[in-house]
Amino acid sequence: MHSAVECLSALVPPTGSRRSRDWTAVERRLGTALPQDYKKLIETYGGGVFDETVWLLDTECPHQGYNLIDQAKECAETLAKLWQVEPKPPQLLEGDGADVLPWAYIEESGAMLYWLRRQGQSPEEWTVMFNEGRGPEWEYHPTQCAPFLLSVLLSLWA
Template sequence: MHPAISRLVDIVPPAAPPRPRDWTTVEAALGTPLPDDFKQLVDVYGGGLFDETIWLLDPGCADPGYELLAIAAERDEILADLWDGGEPKPAELLDGEARVIPWAYVEGSGHYLYWLVRPGQHPDSWTVMLNEGRGPEWEHHQQTCAGFLAGVMTGDVESFYFDDLPGMDHTFVPNDEILTAT
């Protein structure tokens, strides 16, 4: 198990085992392999909400608002429209072949967490980009998604957008519990 996921499991144990994912199909639909730490994270926890703040996007989620492939397509379109309309791209994306792929959403804020995908870079080396969602500001963190998530939950990540974390108690609620309750 990836060390950051082991750290997360120590911080907040997973709920019931999630349903299996067909990673081959997901990766084919995205046109790229995904980082192993993300696949392990979803295989251990499933999609859901960490500390009432960070929604881990889930391939195959019944609600398209939290489904990895649906959100990736939506965010591609939204970002392309913003950048075509004159909003500046972050410096990390000025190389025309670099792109971002969303992997999490920040509850109630409009913020998205993305992987920074650079040509020729192995997915396990992808780092985290955060977009404020309702404006042009971006943060770049030199960590994998699981490392970033664990760091936010322990206070080891410094981010303007997570100044209220970590909390005293940590929680994880799977999508299946949240989305079937509404």
């Protein structure tokens, strides 16, 4: 298991049993491979609310708002329209082919958590972008999704 997912499991014990996925089929439908820490996070917790705040997107969620594939398509369309009238975040301008792919959102705020993907990177190199959702603020976090969640929880509990 990924070390950050192990730490999260100790802090927020998963309810229920392990939730396996056919990741090959998921990645085929999505058109991209996914990071191992995300896969372990979903297999450990499943999609849906995590610690009463963060909603993890999962390809097996029947509700469009929580489904990774549906949200990936919707966010890509929304951001393409947005960036016709607003500038892209600086991190997305640092090379050809940079884009974002959502993996979670924050309850009731509209804020989204994305992977920042750059051309030529493996999913293990993707980092986190946070968008406030109802405004222009973007934050860059040079870490993967599971360590990001762990650091957020630890900072809230400190």
